[in-house]
Amino acid sequence: MHWSDRLQRFDRRWIFLIMALAIVIPLYVPIGLPIKARPMTKAAFNAVEELHAGDVVLVSMDLDPASTAELEPYYRAVMLQLKRKGVKLVFATLWYQAPPLVARWLRETVDVAIAPPGTPGYEGLPDRAYVRNQDYVYLGFREGKQNIILGMGANLPGVFGGKTDDGTPFADIPWLRNIHGLGDFKLMVLVSAGAPGAKEYVQFAQNRYDLRMVAVTTAVSVTDLAPYYQAGQLLGIVAGLAGSAEYEVMVGKPSIGVQGADVLNAGHGVVIIAIVLGNLAYFASRRRKK
Amino acid sequence: MKNTAPVLLGMVVGCYMVVEYFIPHYAVRDVSAHVLQWGGLVAAAAYVMGGINLVQVTWPKIRRREQDWGYKVVLLASAAIMMLVGLPWRALIGVRAPGYAWKLAPSPELARRHEARVLVEAPDDVIVAIGTATARDNVVAPGEVAIKASRRPIGYDAFETKLVLAPGDVAIVAADPQMQWGASGRVRTWIYDYVFAPCNATMFALLAFFVASAAFRAFRARNIEAALLLGSAIIVLLAQAPIGRWLTTSLPHLSDWILDILSNGSRRAIIMGAAVGAIATGLRVILGIERSHLGGD
Amino acid sequence: MTPALGPVDLLGAWIAIFLTMAILSFLYGDNPFYKLAEHLFIGVSIGYIVVVQIKNNLWVKLERPLSPWDLVPAILIAMMFVKLASRKLAWLGRFPLAVVVALYAGQSVTGLVGSDLGDQIKTASRSLIVDKIDLNSAPPGELSQVPGVSPAIAAKLVIERTARPFTSLDDALSRPSLTASERADLADERGLLVGTEARAATESNRVDWFGVASGVLLLVALLTGLLYFYFSIAHTGVLGRASRVGVWILMVGFGASFGYTVQGRIALAIARAQDIRGTFVSPADAAQIHGEVAAIVSSVIIVAGIWIWERRRAGVAAPGEAS
Numbered sequence: 001m002h003w004s005d006r007l008q009r010f011d012r013r014w015i016f017l018i019m020a021l022a023i024v025i026p027l028y029v030p031i032g033l034p035i036k037a038r039p040m041t042k043a044a045f046n047a048v049e050e051l052h053a054g055d056v057v058l059v060s061m062d063l064d065p066a067s068t069a070e071l072e073p074y075y076r077a078v079m080l081q082l083k084r085k086g087v088k089l090v091f092a093t094l095w096y097q098a099p100p101l102v103a104r105w106l107r108e109t110v111d112v113a114i115a116p117p118g119t120p121g122y123e124g125l126p127d128r129a130y131v132r133n134q135d136y137v138y139l140g141f142r143e144g145k146q147n148i149i150l151g152m153g154a155n156l157p158g159v160f161g162g163k164t165d166d167g168t169p170f171a172d173i174p175w176l177r178n179i180h181g182l183g184d185f186k187l188m189v190l191v192s193a194g195a196p197g198a199k200e201y202v203q204f205a206q207n208r209y210d211l212r213m214v215a216v217t218t219a220v221s222v223t224d225l226a227p228y229y230q231a232g233q234l235l236g237i238v239a240g241l242a243g244s245a246e247y248e249v250m251v252g253k254p255s256i257g258v259q260g261a262d263v264l265n266a267g268h269g270v271v272i273i274a275i276v277l278g279n280l281a282y283f284a285s286r287r288r289k290k
Numbered sequence: 291m292k293n294t295a296p297v298l299l300g301m302v303v304g305c306y307m308v309v310e311y312f313i314p315h316y317a318v319r320d321v322s323a324h325v326l327q328w329g330g331l332v333a334a335a336a337y338v339m340g341g342i343n344l345v346q347v348t349w350p351k352i353r354r355r356e357q358d359w360g361y362k363v364v365l366l367a368s369a370a371i372m373m374l375v376g377l378p379w380r381a382l383i384g385v386r387a388p389g390y391a392w393k394l395a396p397s398p399e400l401a402r403r404h405e406a407r408v409l410v411e412a413p414d415d416v417i418v419a420i421g422t423a424t425a426r427d428n429v430v431a432p433g434e435v436a437i438k439a440s441r442r443p444i445g446y447d448a449f450e451t452k453l454v455l456a457p458g459d460v461a462i463v464a465a466d467p468q469m470q471w472g473a474s475g476r477v478r479t480w481i482y483d484y485v486f487a488p489c490n491a492t493m494f495a496l497l498a499f500f501v502a503s504a505a506f507r508a509f510r511a512r513n514i515e516a517a518l519l520l521g522s523a524i525i526v527l528l529a530q531a532p533i534g535r536w537l538t539t540s541l542p543h544l545s546d547w548i549l550d551i552l553s554n555g556s557r558r559a560i561i562m563g564a565a566v567g568a569i570a571t572g573l574r575v576i577l578g579i580e581r582s583h584l585g586g587d
Numbered sequence: 588m589t590p591a592l593g594p595v596d597l598l599g600a601w602i603a604i605f606l607t608m609a610i611l612s613f614l615y616g617d618n619p620f621y622k623l624a625e626h627l628f629i630g631v632s633i634g635y636i637v638v639v640q641i642k643n644n645l646w647v648k649l650e651r652p653l654s655p656w657d658l659v660p661a662i663l664i665a666m667m668f669v670k671l672a673s674r675k676l677a678w679l680g681r682f683p684l685a686v687v688v689a690l691y692a693g694q695s696v697t698g699l700v701g702s703d704l705g706d707q708i709k710t711a712s713r714s715l716i717v718d719k720i721d722l723n724s725a726p727p728g729e730l731s732q733v734p735g736v737s738p739a740i741a742a743k744l745v746i747e748r749t750a751r752p753f754t755s756l757d758d759a760l761s762r763p764s765l766t767a768s769e770r771a772d773l774a775d776e777r778g779l780l781v782g783t784e785a786r787a788a789t790e791s792n793r794v795d796w797f798g799v800a801s802g803v804l805l806l807v808a809l810l811t812g813l814l815y816f817y818f819s820i821a822h823t824g825v826l827g828r829a830s831r832v833g834v835w836i837l838m839v840g841f842g843a844s845f846g847y848t849v850q851g852r853i854a855l856a857i858a859r860a861q862d863i864r865g866t867f868v869s870p871a872d873a874a875q876i877h878g879e880v881a882a883i884v885s886s887v888i889i890v891a892g893i894w895i896w897e898r899r900r901a902g903v904a905a906p907g908e909a910s
Contacts, residue, residue: 292678292681293681295682296681296682296684296685297685299682299685299686299689300685300686300688300689300692301689302689303685303686303689303690303693304690304693305693306693307689307690307692307693307694307696307697308693308696308697311697321656324654324656324657324659325690326690327648327660328659328663328687328690329686329687329690329691330644331644331645331648331663331664332660332663332664332667332683332686332687333687334640334641334643334644334645335640335645335664335667335668336667336683337636337637337640338637338640338641338645339667339668339671340633340636341633341634341636341637342671343671344633346671358622361622361623361625361626362626364623364626364627364630365626365627365629365630365633366630367630368626368627368630368631368634369629369630369631369633369634370634371634372630372631372633372634372635372638373634373637373638376634376635376638376639376642377638414590415590415593417589417590442589442590442592442593443593443596472642473638473639473642473643478635478638480595480596480599481631481635482635483599483603484599484600484602484603485602485603485606485627485628485631486628486631486635487603488603488604488606488607488859488862489606489607489610489624489625489627489628489631490628490632491607491855491858491859491862492606492607492610492611492859493610493625493628494852494855495611495852495855495856495858495859496610496611496613496614497852497855498852498853498855498856498857499614499856500852501848501849501852501853505849514835515834515835515838516838518835518838518839518842519838519839519841519842519845520842521839521842522838522839522840522842522843522846523842523843523845523846523849525842525846526842526843526845526846526847527846527849527850530846530847530850531850539775543778543780543781543782545843545846546781547781547801548839548843549843550801550805551804551805551808552804552808552836552839552840552843553839553840553843553844554805554808554840555804555805555806555807555808555809555836555840556808556809556812556833556836556837556839556840556841557840558707558710558711558808558812559808559809559810559811559812559813559815559816559833559837560812560816560837561703561707562703562704562707562708562813563813563816564703565699565700565703565704566704568695568699569695569696569699569700569704571692571695572691572692572693572695572696573692573696575688575689575692576689576692576693576696583684583685583688584681584684584685585681
């Protein structure tokens with residue numbers, strides 16, 4: 001059998017094995033190439049850097065466990081950036097899969113300091129543990145997709161019954177009393193795995209309430225959202241795992257994202273080699289048959 | 291009536307949603323707030339209905355011992371368990387206080403040293419923080435001391451209180467946070483963390499392998515269009531990973547340029563075209579011309 | 588000091604790893620371990636969804652004071668459930684469907700006009716003449732758009748130019764108030780086509796020619812793309828050639844999309860590997876879980892199980908069975 005025919009009949013399980021090795025080996029033998037932020041990521045970073053202490057920021061956590069791979073590194077980095085700036089945070093979610101994930105992440109990143117003074121390998125400003133219902137609130141999950149987005153735009157307290165997820169009335173939290181709708185937030189950080197998410201916020205609320213938003217999104221959605229970034233409807237986009245790694249470097253605390261981006265070198269290499277080899281085999285076979 | 295009434299109702303709701311956009315009056319906003327809630331409530335109820343429907347569809351298969359009926363038993367059993375552990379059982383069991391703090395007789399020795407003492411009585415797996423200290427026997431400075439007791443896993447009550455200690459005071463903190471039930475309970479969170487989340491993530495992770503296989507077996511540059519697609523894919527793939535910049539610093543710039551100019555240009559056309567299509571379809575639904583979503587008789 | 592993982596959570600971690608390997612076994616082929624994990628996942632998902640929707644959306648509504656408006660969703664929901672119970676009254680299920688679809692239709696009509704048409708047309712209609720950013724007069728917000736210039740660097744440049752105007756790009760990017768790492772970042776972004784030389788100047792009204800060419804190409808991409816999707820006229824002649832250009836540009840865009848998609852998919856697999864390795868937990872927890880060992884043990888169990896299952900399926904007696 002000619003090599004091109006043999007290659008085209010290759011059992012795909014060998015490809016699965018090669019991909020598995022390409023993912024696992026760099027975790028133990030890191031390649032360690034430097035990471036440099038791209039313009040969209042820098043724009044997202046700069047938008048957050050322009051905040052001041054006391055500004056109120058909405059963090060919309062629209063994700064599921066499957067998307068944590070791409071979104072969690074950014075989330076942890078931006079939490080450090082927001083907390084060291086001393087902004088007030090309002091968390092909410094539109095995805096039913098998110099609440100237990102959000103509860104755990106709040107516990108791990110907001111209720112405690114991510115980078116207290118003396119953190120090894122970190123030279124930026126330290127952050128501190130935030131206190132629930134004083135420094136941040138968690139509003140909870142509501143079903144309804146763009147209905148909820150529109151509702152939050154017009155009357156945010158009304159959507160959540162005027163209470164946070166643990167039953168604390170908005171009226172008991174001084175800095176929350178001035179938040180009537182999405183337009184009252186200084187910035188919105190959208191941690192978005194799909195629909196409803198960044199695209200729905202742009203389509204149904206950004207234009208209507210003139211919102212300032214940055215988004216981290218799974219890589220799949222980047223080309224869909226890039227036109228909105230170019231039009232200024234999004235101030236910045238962090239694109240998947242690679243973008244999250246860039247963001248970690250910009251914040252000054254490289255972590256799981258940088259490690260994951262390192263593995264992308266091998267993973268992408270496998271796919272590129274697969275495309276090239278597959279085409280070589282196809283064209284060789286076609287020429288032989290002619 | 292069976293077909294016309296729903297269409298008429300849809301027309302009223304749809305027209306209202308269009309008109310309310312242009313009327314900023316607070317009375318209209320109040321009505322809109324209620325109308326928008328309807329969508330969310332009906333959607334939430336639809337999920338519940340889906341769960342019931344699943345039982346309706348699966349149970350007959352188990353009863354008839356159809357192929358793979360054993361797996362269907364696992365499906366229903368796991369659904370039932372996940373629903374049951376999500377109920378607020380503490381309404382039946384009762385809620386006990388997660389902890390107590392009280393003062394004993396003051397110690398003259400501590401008073402002389404201008405110190406206070408806090409003793410902790412709690413199971414080994416309970417983390418008790420006296421200010422920032424976490425030992426079981428703490429000598430602290432007099433004044434207000436924040437006390438927090440919790441268990442490590444999510445799904446337990448937390449005990450928080452503040453004690454004002456004078457010099458010489460000896461206080462005891464006894465804590466045994468109770469397990470929570472319900473949506474944020476211990477068992478439900480455990481199943482979410484160790485069954486739902488890994489399965490959800492791994493199901494999608496399979497795609498990485500299929501993408502590699504598809505790249506090898508199916509992506510052929512048979513014509514100019516396919517060659518352009520593959521060419522730009524390879525450039526973007528290389529540029530995404532750090533290796534792209536390592537190969538040449540021009541690669542990330544080229545990838546960004548492809549995204550900013552060529553991809554955005556074509557994507558903008560798609561967005562605008564899709565928007566026109568969605569608006570046209572929306573108008574057809576509102577005007578009652580489009581009725582396929584309502585089904586036949 | 589954080590206590591060690593309890594036995595229940597340790598067992599949970601091992602179960603998670605076993606389920607991960609069971610689902611990955613699908614790569615070999617459909618098998619009972621995968622089917623078990625799949626059905627377990629579906630069941631748990633359904634149980635989870637039902638409770639979360641009731642607790643966060645329906646029960647929460649009942650806890651608040653109700654208004655007459657709340658009769659409407661109550662009736663709609665009742666109609667939806669009647670559909671489950673009675674085939675004769677199933678037509679009642681059309682009402683909630685009509686309301687929800689009309690809600691989304693009305694929102695689309697108003698929302699998409701502004702965001703997907705208005706703002707996109709506004710962006711596409713921008714002037715094609717792209718001037719370089721004048722470092723001596725641009726406000727800080729505009730200076731931040733120069734490659735490599737962060738808001739902090741922009742603020743420094745504003746102070747520097749007030750003291751002494753910039754005479755050249757080299758002069759501007761080597762002022763003493765810039766730190767060594769800032770200068771290194773700026774040096775990295777120098778370039779004639781898309782770098783600092785292309786985007787910035789020290790005088791006004793200098794044209795960024797590559798930017799102009801890119802802007803023209805962007806407009807061509809948009810127009811030819813729109814032409815391709817216009818099916819009311821046959822794609823012949825000039826229109827045909829234009830739509831062919833549109834297809835080519837669309838293909839380049841889809842290629843970029845594919846590149847990002849691959850990144851996304853591989854990232855999912857990377858995260859599973861990191862999870863098994865214990866990257867997302869503390870080193871103490873990872874040392875307790877022994878993720879790699881658990882993965883290997885799970886794999887051995889699954890491989891052995893699949894081997895036995897395949898042999899039974901093929902009708903071959905397993906060793907040790909009486910013939």
